[in-house]
Amino acid sequence: MEQWLEGSVASKTIWTERLLSLRIVADIEPFEAGQFIKVGLKIGDEIIARPYSLVNAPHERPLEICFSIVPGGPLSRNLAALDTGNNILVAPRAHGFLTMKEIAKGSDLWLIATGTGIGPFLSILKTGTPWQRFHCIVLVHAVRLAKELMYRELIDELTSAYADKFVYVPFVSGENAEFALPGRITHAITSGQLESHAGVEFRIAESSVALCGNPQMVKEVQQLLIDRGLKKHRRFDPGNISVENYW
Numbered sequence: 135m136e137q138w139l140e141g142s143v144a145s146k147t148i149w150t151e152r153l154l155s156l157r158i159v160a161d162i163e164p165f166e167a168g169q170f171i172k173v174g175l176k177i178g179d180e181i182i183a184r185p186y187s188l189v190n191a192p193h194e195r196p197l198e199i200c201f202s203i204v205p206g207g208p209l210s211r212n213l214a215a216l217d218t219g220n221n222i223l224v225a226p227r228a229h230g231f232l233t234m235k236e237i238a239k240g241s242d243l244w245l246i247a248t249g250t251g252i253g254p255f256l257s258i259l260k261t262g263t264p265w266q267r268f269h270c271i272v273l274v275h276a277v278r279l280a281k282e283l284m285y286r287e288l289i290d291e292l293t294s295a296y297a298d299k300f301v302y303v304p305f306v307s308g309e310n311a312e313f314a315l316p317g318r319i320t321h322a323i324t325s326g327q328l329e330s331h332a333g334v335e336f337r338i339a340e341s342s343v344a345l346c347g348n349p350q351m352v353k354e355v356q357q358l359l360i361d362r363g364l365k366k367h368r369r370f371d372p373g374n375i376s377v378e379n380y381w
């Protein structure tokens with residue numbers, strides 16, 4: 135049977151009517167940046183639990199998750215209803231392979247996310263490791279509406295701190311946003327717009343790519359990169375691409 139720690143909500147950020155972050159106090163085991171934990175609530179007689187990536191770095195507390203409310207989903211809407219001081223169940227141990235240890239070696243790191251898939255990448259970028267390991271880091275974040283580009287303050291801090299090696303590329307597909315690229319990541323890869331905007335190219339010998347979020351984006355971007363000669367990264371068969379699908 136799954137073991138649970140009794141945690142509590144320390145604070146909540148409401149980014150939009152369907153996009154939130156919760157900070158949670160719970161004494162989980164040490165974890166690696168980029169991993170996820172299972173979070174649950176007792177609903178009726180049942181515990182409903184789902185995985186959520188940690189946005190906080192391993193040295194930071196409280197824990198932090200960001201999530202969107204999925205229409206008809208049993209957990210996300212109940213998580214959104216929580217407030218400071220409410221109880222929440224947290225599994226003691228984090229899991230996942232979207233970590234610096236498991237991401238391919240190279241000189242350029244591409245972190246490509248849709249929606250809440252940016253969470254594990256922020257956890258990673260809050261640590262020193264990627265900045266020591268890579269010459270250039272590109273963070274791509276695709277959303278429908280500009281207001282869904284969360285954590286802008288943190289991203290601005292990273293941009294100032296690492297001006298010589300960090301590029302943030304937001305995409306907004308559902309409205310015009312002057313500061314963001316329009317449309318989808320896949321189209322911008324095909325047209326070359328993403329690389330020219332970032333000032334970096336996808337290179338077989340140099341690029342490490344991590345993809346996170348919407349499975350359709352993950353699948354399509356992965357295929358485009360494979361068509362360009364990059365390959366899936368495996369511990370015993372090094373390549374370029376690591377992925378995490380959210381559903």
Ligand SMILES: Cc1cc2nc3c(=O)[nH]c(=O)nc-3n(C[C@H](O)[C@H](O)[C@H](O)COP(=O)(O)OP(=O)(O)OC[C@H]3O[C@@H](n4cnc5c(N)ncnc54)[C@H](O)[C@@H]3O)c2cc1C
Pocket residue numbers: 170184185186187188199200201202204206207208209210211250251253378379380381
């Ligand atoms: C490894 C991993 C890490 C994850 N980390 C996060 C995270 O950091 N933030 C986050 O918001 N979600 C994350 N998820 C998804 C999350 O676990 C839940 O599935 C989601 O919050 C919906 O929960 P639910 O109980 O309301 O609905 P569910 O019963 O889980 O899902 C209902 C339906 O919606 C689909 N679905 C699930 N998530 C989404 C979504 N975001 N958009 C559209 N459809 C979806 C499911 O496939 C299912 O068909 C992660 C999933 C995995 C596997």
